[in-house]
Amino acid sequence: MSPALVLSIIALLSGFGLRYWINRRKFYRRSPTGAEVFSSYEKSVFISFLERMGKWTAYVLIVLGLLFFWSHSRQKKEKDKEVQIEVQNPK
Template sequence: MSKYLFVQLTILATNKGLEIVGVLLVITGIIIRYMIGRNRFNRRSITGVETFSSYERMNLTRLLEWLGSIIGLLLIIGGIIMVVLALLNHHSHPHK
C-alpha cells in the first residue's frame, strides 16, 4: 500500500474526515440535482412544455436525468448518514 493511500485512509477513519467526506457528498448531490433541475427548466417553452429535438433524444435525456437524480439523492443520503455517524461517534467517545 502506498504511503499516500495510507494517509488518505487514516484521514477518512477520523471523525473529522468522515464529517468532511459526508459534507462533500451532500454538496455534490445537491449540485447534481440542481443542474438537472436547471436543465429541465431551460428546456421548457413559453407554454411550459419541455421541448426535445427528437423522440430518441427525449427518452435518452429523461433516462440520464432520472439516473442522475437517483445518484444525487443517494449521495445526499449517504453524506447525511456519514455526518450523523461521525457526530454520534464523537459524542460517544470524548477526547482522550
C-alpha cells in the same frame, strides 16, 4: 476535521449540486407554454433516462452524506464521553 465529516460535506454538496443542475437544465428546456422541447424522440428518451438516473444518484449521495454526518456525530459523542471519564477517573 474527521474523514466522516469531510465525506459528509462532499456527498451533500455533490447531491444537492447534481439535483440543482438537472432541474436547471429541465427549466431552460421548457417552451413558453411550459412543455419540454427536444429535437428528436430518441433525444427525449435518452435525456429523460439520464436525468432520472442522475436524480436517483443525487438522492443516494444526500442519504450517504446524512449517514456520514450522523456517524461523525456519534464518534464525537463517544470521544467526548471517553475524555469525560478520564477526567473523572485519573490514573
